[in-house]
Amino acid sequence: MGYGIQLHVWGERACFTRPEMKGERVSYDVMTPSAATGLLEAVYWKPAIRWVVDQIIVLNPIVFDAVRRNELGGKVPPRNVSLAMKGGVIDLHQYITEDRQQRATLLLKDVSYIIKAHFEIVEKKAGPEDTPEKHYNIAVRRMRTGQCFHQPFLGCREFPAHFRLLDAGEELPPSCYAKEEERDLGWMLSHIDYENDFTPSFFRAVMKRGVVEVPK
Numbered sequence: 705m706g707y708g709i710q711l712h713v714w715g716e717r718a719c720f721t722r723p724e725m726k727g728e729r730v731s732y733d734v735m736t737p738s739a740a741t742g743l744l745e746a747v748y749w750k751p752a753i754r755w756v757v758d759q760i761i762v763l764n765p766i767v768f769d770a771v772r773r774n775e776l777g778g779k780v781p782p783r784n785v786s787l788a789m790k791g792g793v794i795d796l797h798q799y800i801t802e803d804r805q806q807r808a809t810l811l812l813k814d815v816s817y818i819i820k821a822h823f824e825i826v827e828k829k830a831g832p833e834d835t836p837e838k839h840y841n842i843a844v845r846r847m848r849t850g851q852c853f854h855q856p857f858l859g860c861r862e863f864p865a866h867f868r869l870l871d872a873g874e875e876l877p878p879s880c881y882a883k884e885e886e887r888d889l890g891w892m893l894s895h896i897d898y899e900n901d902f903t904p905s906f907f908r909a910v911m912k913r914g915v916v917e918v919p920k
Contacts, residue, residue, distance in 0.1 A: 708758070708820065708821065709844065709847065710869070711747075711867055711870065713819060713866065714817070714865070715863055717811050717812065718858030718863050719859040719863060720734070720858075729810065730810045731810055732893075733889050734766065734909070735819075737895060737918045739858070743856045743867070746853055746857075747856060748852075748853075751826065752831070753830075755821055755823050759818075759819075759916065759917055760817055760818070762880075762914050763816040763877050763878070763879050763914070768810055768813070770809070772807070775805060776800065779798075780798060784796060818870065847868075848869050881911060881913060884913060885913065889911055891906050891908060892906060894918065
């Protein structure tokens with residue numbers, strides 16, 4: 705925990721999709737730990753480290769907006785991609801006019817969060833040069849300068865995220881829910897175990913004075 709960070713992230717729109725909603729996209733009320741981890745990994749990730757989200761602080765009011773968008777109904781089959789990579793003559797196009805469908809999305813507007821997190825060393829993948837100090841210094845430098853491996857996003861790739869590192873001792877932006885004792889947000893996706901058959905993990909999310917504690 706000695707190498708924790710506080711990252712302020714915000715954006716015009718966000719959608720942290722509830723997995724139980726099959727046909728249409730419906731967002732959770734706040735950012736999920738899984739989405740926060742993905743955002744951190746977009747800024748800095750190495751096989752030797754694993755980001756762990758400790759808290760998510762909700763700064764702005766939770767406001768939903770309903771929109772309709774044209775989307776593609778299917779995807780290019782992975783088998784076709786594999787055949788094309790082996791030199792096969794395969795059509796990898798997706799034809800919008802033939803596969804277009806309109807879907808409703810219940811998304812969030814004008815979101816702003818503080819992600820409190822730390823990283824752990826993955827012993828099986830770490831070498832002697834993979835010290836906590838080394839990775840912490842690189843991560844902090846990238847966050848301060850706005851570097852990232854790919855554009856961080858807020859749930860969906862079409863909703864880009866802005867981010868800023870909050871230095872130790874810096875006063876945190878106030879939460880609009882600082883005076884609200886408690887709000888039950890229901891069951892929320894914590895993370896997906898990609899190494900164990902994509903097994904999802906859920907927790908009961910409770911926001912206390914704007915802070916959502918993520919269980920260990």
